[in-house]
Amino acid sequence: MASIRLDKVWKKFGTTEVIKGIDMSIREGEFIVLVGPSGCGKSTLLNLIAGLETLSGGGIFIGGDLVNDIPPKDRDIAMVFQSYALYPTKSVRDNMSFGMVTRHVPQGEQAAALAEVAELLHIETLLDRKPGQLSGGQRQRVAMGRALVRKPAVFLFDEPLSNLDAKLRIEMRTEIKRLHQRLGKTIVYVTHDQIEAMTLASRIAVMDNGHVRQFGSPEDIYERPVDLFVAGFIGSPSMNLFKGRVTEQSGLRLQVEDPAGVVHFPIPKNLQDAASPFLGRELILGLRPEAMVREGAHRPGSETFSFDRMIDVVEPTGPDTMLVFTLGGIEAIGRVDPQDKVSVGTKFRFEVDMSRAKMFDPATGLHL
Amino acid sequence: MTQTAPAGIVRRKGLRHRLMRILLFAVLGVFCLYYLLPLFIMMATSLKSLDEIRTGTLVSLPRQITFDAWLKAWGSACVGVRCDGLKPYIWNSVLMVVPAVAISTALGAVNGYALTKWRFPGANTIFALMLFGAFIPFQVVLLPMARTLGVLGLAGSVSGLILVHTVYGLAFTTLFFRNFFMGVSDGIVQAAKIDGAGFFGIFSQIVLPMALPAIVVTVIWQFTQIWNDFLFGVAFTVGDSNPVTVALNNVVNTSTGVKEYNVDMAAAIITALPTLLVYVLAGKYFVRGLAAGAVKG
Ligand SMILES: Nc1ncnc2c1ncn2[C@@H]1O[C@H](COP(=O)(O)OP(=O)(O)OP(=O)(O)O)[C@@H](O)[C@H]1O
Ligand SMILES: [Mg+2]
Numbered sequence: 001m002a003s004i005r006l007d008k009v010w011k012k013f014g015t016t017e018v019i020k021g022i023d024m025s026i027r028e029g030e031f032i033v034l035v036g037p038s039g040c041g042k043s044t045l046l047n048l049i050a051g052l053e054t055l056s057g058g059g060i061f062i063g064g065d066l067v068n069d070i071p072p073k074d075r076d077i078a079m080v081f082q083s084y085a086l087y088p089t090k091s092v093r094d095n096m097s098f099g100m101v102t103r104h105v106p107q108g109e110q111a112a113a114l115a116e117v118a119e120l121l122h123i124e125t126l127l128d129r130k131p132g133q134l135s136g137g138q139r140q141r142v143a144m145g146r147a148l149v150r151k152p153a154v155f156l157f158d159e160p161l162s163n164l165d166a167k168l169r170i171e172m173r174t175e176i177k178r179l180h181q182r183l184g185k186t187i188v189y190v191t192h193d194q195i196e197a198m199t200l201a202s203r204i205a206v207m208d209n210g211h212v213r214q215f216g217s218p219e220d221i222y223e224r225p226v227d228l229f230v231a232g233f234i235g236s237p238s239m240n241l242f243k244g245r246v247t248e249q250s251g252l253r254l255q256v257e258d259p260a261g262v263v264h265f266p267i268p269k270n271l272q273d274a275a276s277p278f279l280g281r282e283l284i285l286g287l288r289p290e291a292m293v294r295e296g297a298h299r300p301g302s303e304t305f306s307f308d309r310m311i312d313v314v315e316p317t318g319p320d321t322m323l324v325f326t327l328g329g330i331e332a333i334g335r336v337d338p339q340d341k342v343s344v345g346t347k348f349r350f351e352v353d354m355s356r357a358k359m360f361d362p363a364t365g366l367h368l
Numbered sequence: 369m370t371q372t373a374p375a376g377i378v379r380r381k382g383l384r385h386r387l388m389r390i391l392l393f394a395v396l397g398v399f400c401l402y403y404l405l406p407l408f409i410m411m412a413t414s415l416k417s418l419d420e421i422r423t424g425t426l427v428s429l430p431r432q433i434t435f436d437a438w439l440k441a442w443g444s445a446c447v448g449v450r451c452d453g454l455k456p457y458i459w460n461s462v463l464m465v466v467p468a469v470a471i472s473t474a475l476g477a478v479n480g481y482a483l484t485k486w487r488f489p490g491a492n493t494i495f496a497l498m499l500f501g502a503f504i505p506f507q508v509v510l511l512p513m514a515r516t517l518g519v520l521g522l523a524g525s526v527s528g529l530i531l532v533h534t535v536y537g538l539a540f541t542t543l544f545f546r547n548f549f550m551g552v553s554d555g556i557v558q559a560a561k562i563d564g565a566g567f568f569g570i571f572s573q574i575v576l577p578m579a580l581p582a583i584v585v586t587v588i589w590q591f592t593q594i595w596n597d598f599l600f601g602v603a604f605t606v607g608d609s610n611p612v613t614v615a616l617n618n619v620v621n622t623s624t625g626v627k628e629y630n631v632d633m634a635a636a637i638i639t640a641l642p643t644l645l646v647y648v649l650a651g652k653y654f655v656r657g658l659a660a661g662a663v664k665g
Contacts, residue, residue: 052558073564085555089577098573099563146559 002063002076002153002186003028004049010057011044018044020210021058026203029184033197036207037233042190043082045207046156049188051075063153073102075154078147082158082190084139086131086146093127096145103150113149120175121145122168136163144172148179157189161196173199194236198222206230223356228365231286231358237322240292240332242285243362246278254285254359256328263307263327268354274368275359283368286358289322292334295351303354311348314341323348414438414633421629437630441638445631447618448607454638456608457615461595461642464526464611468533469590475534476541476586477579481571483542484549485557495546501539506599509536517604524606532604533594540593541586548582549575584653592643612639 004026011019018041026032034042047053049060051072060067067075078099087095093114100110118124121141131139140163147155160176161169177200180187191197197204198218205215206229214221214230225231231239244256244265252272253264265285267275275283295306312331313324321341323334325348334350342348359368379385409426414437416430424431443453479498483491513532514523522528552575560570576583601611610618616639620632 047558050558050562052561072558072561073566077562079559079562081555081559083553083555085553085559087556087560087574089574098560098565102564102569146563 003061004154004186004188005061005064006049006058007061008058009045009048009055009060011041011048011053012056018210019048022210022212024205024212024215026186026188029186031180031187031189031200031202033201033204034188034190034207035192035194035197035204035233038192040207041210042207043158046079046158046188046190049154050077050079050156076152077154077156078150078152079156080143080147080158080160082162084131084143086139086142088131091128091130092123092134092142092145095131095142096149099146099150110149113151117145117148120148120179121172137165137168140164141172151183153186155185155187155189157187159190159192162192169193169196176200194234197234204234206233208233224367225286225358226367228284228286228360231360231367235288237289237333237335239286239288239358240327240330241360242287242328242330242332243282244285244328246275246281246283248279252276252279254283256285258326258328260310260326265352265357266303266305266354267359268303268357270355271357271359271368278361282362284360284362286360287332287352288356289333289335290320291353291356292332292350293336294340295349297337297340298351298353302356304351305354306349306351308347308349311342311344311346314344316341410633410637414441414630414637416630418626418628418630437628437634438638440628441619441631441635445619445635446622447610447615448622450608454612454615454619454635457610457612458638460526460605460609461612464529464533465591465594465642468530468537468594469587471530472534472537472541472590473583473586475538476543477545477576477583478571479538479542480545480547480549480582481575482567483546484552485554485570485575486567495542498539498542501536502543504539506536510599510603513600514604524604524609526605526609529600529604529609529611532600533590533597536600537590537593541590544586544589545579545582548579552578581653584650588646588650591646595643 004024006022006024009019009022010017022045024032034045036042044053048055049062051067051070055068062075062077087098090098096114096117097110100113105113114127115124118127121144123138123141123145126134126138126142131142134142140160144157144160147157157176161172164172173196176189180200189200191200201218203216204218204221206213206221208229214226216224221230221234225234225239228241232241242254242256242265244254246267247253247255247264249264252267252275254267256263256265298304309325309327309332311323311325313322315322315324316338319338320335321338323336323341325332325334334348360366361368412428412430413421413426415433415435416424417432417434417436420431441453442455444451445453447454447457482488483495517523517528517531520528520531522531556574556578557570560574565573595611596613597611598613598617601614602617605611605614616635619635
């Protein structure tokens with residue numbers, strides 16, 4: 001068990017800067033999830049923590065010790081690679097025990113750890129096969145197993161569940177969470193799956209182009225995004241971002257215009273002060289799909305506001321139905337109860353919970 | 369044909385395609401004959417008696433099969449002044465080829481591994497320089513090498529020849545292994561590093577077992593090159609330490625007495641036999657190794 005601290009970490013490959021001065025403090029036993037668009041440097045950051053890449057600048061501390069010059073094998077970490085990176089000539093069993101063999105773990109302990117992890121990952125029947133004889137999802141589980149059999153201070157997971165079927169993925173997600181609760185190890189976990197990020201993380205780091213945009217609890221990230229990037233990246237379907245002009249009309253309102261008409265969103269009370277300097281200028285209103293539902297469906301007492309729009313597309317997902325419409329020149333999505341769905345081309349009266357609205361300055365992209 | 373075709377591949381039917389296939393196999397057959405004819409003539413000649421060779425034609429089958437020529441070539445033909453046949457020289461060649469192949473292949477594997485999986489500044493330059501070595505003609509290194517062997521006190525010995533072949537072969541073996549390891553995912557080596565293995569641990573336990581096709585290709589290549597080499601053999605060894613290729617030359621070029629074509633042919637086949645054998649035993653891997661890396665997985 002160990003804390004991790006990144007101190008102005010830089011990484012360049014030749015002249016391309018991939019990690020651009022990341023500061024991050026991870027407490028002992030925390031479960032950190034890294035999210036961000038493809039190519040933003042998540043795997044590179046993991047490799048830096050693991051010691052598989054050398055830093056171009058800054059420092060990395062594990063358990064309080066500067067590890068810049070400590071090779072991977074002495075950092076007491078285990079890692080699941082995005083590419084699995086199984087040893088092709090070794091059986092599943094030998095793949096998983098290789099790390100224990102090189103560390104001279106006693107035979108009995110090895111066998112016990114192997115059996116426990118194999119059961120956890122449902123790969124008991126695959127132990128004698130070679131990686132080439134496994135399906136993608138099976139390989140991924142073996143890659144997980146290879147990390148889990150060891151008892152390191154830090155686990156690094158690079159998209160460990162990306163290739164599993166939906167059911168297994170949820171099951172494994174729960175297992176990982178349980179494992180974390182039981183062992184209390186520090187974990188850094190990369191994923192593209194938003195639900196995985198939200199459910200597993202004690203804190204999420206949203207990365208973009210070599211920077212950390214926001215580092216906070218899942219609730220913080222979701223409810224209080226610091227800027228347009230985080231707001232747009234987190235949440236699926238993503239937040240609707242309407243551009244409009246601030247006007248005064250029995251309180252401050254945001255006027256969003258398009259050929260189908262004008263909508264005057266009342267600016268929520270808690271943001272009125274911050275928005276007032278923008279009177280007459282543009283602001284961006286962020287509304288999550290679930291904040292836009294059928295009129296009357298919100299809990300009473302919230303700051304509600306209603307408007308009509310024509311429905312362009314209807315996307316049922318099962319528990320919810322997405323209604324796609326155009327407002328202010330963007331494709332917006334409202335998330336309604338399946339029973340409230342209407343047919344394409346008809347008018348629908350949406351009700352918005354303005355207390356959940358976010359407002360962004362279009363010039364800086366920052367939240368007000 | 370359909371039964372022996374690779375399972376399950378659908379192919380066109382019809383007269384035209386049938387004819388094309390027949391044509392294809394006819395052409396292949398002609399090429400096959402073209403390559404096999406010399407071997408046939410050598411075989412046939414080596415099994416004939418001298419009388420029969422003088423009276424018969426080149427391509428006829430032996431009327432009476434006799435192994436005298438083979439026995440003579442093996443045990444009693446005269447190489448220069450010594451008349452023990454090729455036997456002692458074959459042994460020289462074996463003593464030379466086994467260590468030379470083993471050492472150059474082992475070093476090539478380590479080189480290729482270090483150049484691709486433990487990249488260090490200047491790795492590409494070093495590789496380019498080594499590659500350059502593969503293009504240096506034999507003749508260029510003769511004199512410097514002779515001097516070096518002299519300084520080392522290895523002139524005229526089998527050990528000297530081993531050194532020469534190892535050094536000269538390193539360029540090729542490094543090239544083979546480097547190219548093979550380029551195709552091996554770096555992630556595997558990284559995973560092994562995290563699993564706690566070091567440079568040689570990863571090499572021997574992870575990387576080398578994966579490199580079997582490359583090892584086979586390199587061994588065959590080096591074996592044929594070194595076994596068949598004549599120039600280094602004739603330049604750096606004397607008399608009793610000659611490899612078999614040089615001895616064969618001496619057998620064939622003996623100017624005394626009548627020309628014993630059957631003994632010459634038998635001697636030539638005996639000399640070539642080990643390389644043939646290596647191909648037969650490992651040829652499957654050779655083709656596979658050459659194609660390795662072309663397709664992933
Ligand atoms: N060895 C390298 N040399 C040069 N550029 C590299 C190297 N490795 C990664 N990069 C670049 O660094 C950037 C970040 O790569 P990285 O693999 O960390 O992305 P990622 O966030 O893990 O993406 P994904 O979600 O697709 O896995 C990419 O633009 C990539 O092209
Ligand atoms: Mg990645």
